[in-house]
Amino acid sequence: MKDSPIGIFDSGVGGTSIWKEIQKLLPKENTLYLADSKNAPYGEKSKEEIVRLSRKNTEFLLQKGCKLIVVACNTATTNAITYLRDNYDVPFIGIEPAIKPAALNSKSRTVGVLATKGTLASSLFHSTSENHAYGIQVLEQEGTGLVELIEKGELRTVKTRSLLKKYLDPMLDKGIDYLVLGCSHYPYLIPLLRELLPEQVRIIDSGEAVARQTKAILLERDLLDSYNGKVKHQFYSNTDKTVLKNLLHNTDAEIEVSYLDF
16 A cells, blocks of 8 residues: 555645645655535534535545545544544544644744634634643634635735735734644735734744654554655646646646546
8 A cells, every 4th residue: 555645635725735745745655635625615614514525525535545644624624533533444634723833932922823713613623722822812813715715816816915914913913923824725825924914923834744744654554655656646626627726836746637526
């Protein structure tokens, strides 16, 4: 199974930010990415619906022979990963807001979390906050509408800027010095965020940590691919492929993007 692909799924194109970190750290690994853009965003759905979609995505990736699955969606991780681990015999890597490093390093003792409704309402998010942010003021902000704009490729439009400013200003007024991105779509907004945030406010996302954990689990299970031949990266989307292709256009890896009626 060493040359089997790493499977990755997200409620759309945002998880490609996680894929890029994995591909950078593990350049010899084959990957298979599923963008469930037709059902984006997951953050507005019920837990039962999120579990159903996550199960459907998982079964597709397993049918394709994936040796490990990265749930590259904060909402799916916080609502469904326990179910997935209990019901499928394959390692799962989840993604959740990186509150711990923000809380440990905050000087103002106030950090902001920009995430979806589904992530912020989950028990996993609240237990993470309680365990790692004692004595820290954690300001939660739902990023309503941002996923939809990113799915349309609107990364720097006036509408996106205005919405971000609306969400950031109340947190800045309360003195945050860290902004935690709690959705895998949001790293694509970092260039715009840097324009809107003061220099002293640091942005944290989970991409590098997920890549490191993926490598660690592959090593632990003796699944790391050491093959030196051609590496294959397959991407599937159940909507228009254009935005997905645009987000991947500057990668050095050889990729294949296909439409999937899913």
